[in-house]
Amino acid sequence: MKSTKLGFTVVALMVVCSMLLASCGGTASPAATPVPTTAAATTAAEQPTAMAEETPAAMEDTPAAMGDEGTIKIVSSLPRTGLSKSQTDDIVAGFNMALDENDHKAGNFKIEYEDLDDATAQAGKWDAATEQANATKAANDPDVMVYLGTFNSGAAAISIPILNKAGLAMISPANTAPELTKKGFDDKTYDSLYTAGPKNYFRVATADDVQGAAAANWATELGFKKAYILNDQEVYGRGVAGVFEKQFKANGGEVLDNEGIDPKLSDFKSLMSKVKDSGADLVYFGGLVDTGGPQLLKDLKSVAPNIAFMGPDGIQTQAFIDAAGADVAEGVYATVAGKDIADLGPEGKAFFETFKSKNGRDADPYAIFGYESMKVALNAIEKAGKKDRAAILDAIRNTKDYNGAMGTWSFDENGDISLDDIRAFKAEGGKYVFQKYIKATK
Secondary structure, three states, X not given: OHHHHHHHHHHHHHHHHHHHHHHOOOOOOHHHOOOOHHHHHHHHHHHHHHHHHHHHHHHOOOHHHHOOOOEEXXXXXXXXXXXXXXXXXXXXXXXXXHHHHOOOEEOOEEEEEEEEEOEEOOOOEEOHHHHXXXXXXXXXXXXXXXXXXXXXHHHHHHHHHHHHHHOOEEEEOOOOXXXXXXXXXXXXXXHOOOOOOOOOEEEOOOOHHHHHHHHHHHHHHOOOOEEEEEEOOOHHHXXXXXXXXXXXXXXXXXXXXXXXXXXXXXXXXXXXXXXXXHOOOEEEEEOOOOOOHHHHHHHHHHHOOOOEEEEOOOXXXXXXXXXXXXXXXXXXXXXXXXXXXXXXXXXXXXXXXXHHHHHOOOOOOOHHHHHHHHHHHHHHHHHHOOOOHHHHHHHHHOOOOEEEOOEEEOEOOOOOEOOOOEEEEEEEOOEEEEEEEXXXXX
């Protein structure tokens, strides 16, 4: 007990000193005030916890917590691993072209861009947990004002509600599932998206209620009567397959089945035997290059070489032809939104010319969507004139009669682009060749 009595004696003396200093206008340092020996260990052990709990509140209004007022961050979240990388490489190249043209500025703000990967090597495609982590990271970063993504509609269904809660604007250069923006397709998904505030999601790609119906009309025009539909069971693939089915039936065609596949399977020959026995003259696949598309085609052609194969923009990529093999892919039909280069205005044509000179190759169809989405984001930041998520979101929402590389267009009340051009392609000689424009209405 001796040390305890000594501790209290010291405390008493220091208190008297402090009082004397205070009466003379001086200050006593709290750090210099000792505590009784019995309490010292407890106080030292509790201090880190107490400081950790108080730090966020104490830091709340500091520049570090509020972010750099002169810098605005734009992040993208796309599959940068796996077969879709060939398409997302060109989307990101489009982003960077737009940034370069604006000297990485928007209004008075310096723009910092971060390229996030929502895919994993293990999955070989986008991953739900990774996309969730990307969206959460962006939502919690006070410098992030716009989120460019996602590539996959299923990924968007994960990130939209996270970003909606944060009031963070999201512009997709690629998503096409109708239920991401409107009811009447998958209302359960739609109802889960915008639960915390006004709509924060927009896209520059035409939705699948247009693409799927246009593809069905093209299939009817090509003379196909019996379609066997396959889908990858993801939001995008299942959705576009459903729209195709509805329109093909409305055209008088017969849908023999709309079957979900397991993209992880390495062999679909038994399934293709069933397709052959069904009497189908067309297989329509709602899916992607990295959700079984190339293997489905290879197995179809090995079992039933005379049955045609058609798919949406998810397979309209050189990576699909290369993975399946040029000979196997010969004659495949595919669709994608947007105008042919010859029909674009001066800005659109200049984009493709500049892209080729910078990258040494022709641009993937999605490249211009990346460019346009970044341009819209930069334009909105400049119009808002302040580093404020709500103001920038409002500026994006009010994008009307925008004269961009893709033409003159607006975002409608759902967040969808007003353009409805759908192009039809056919694989010929190892590459996709433009055939014609097709429409959702006959």
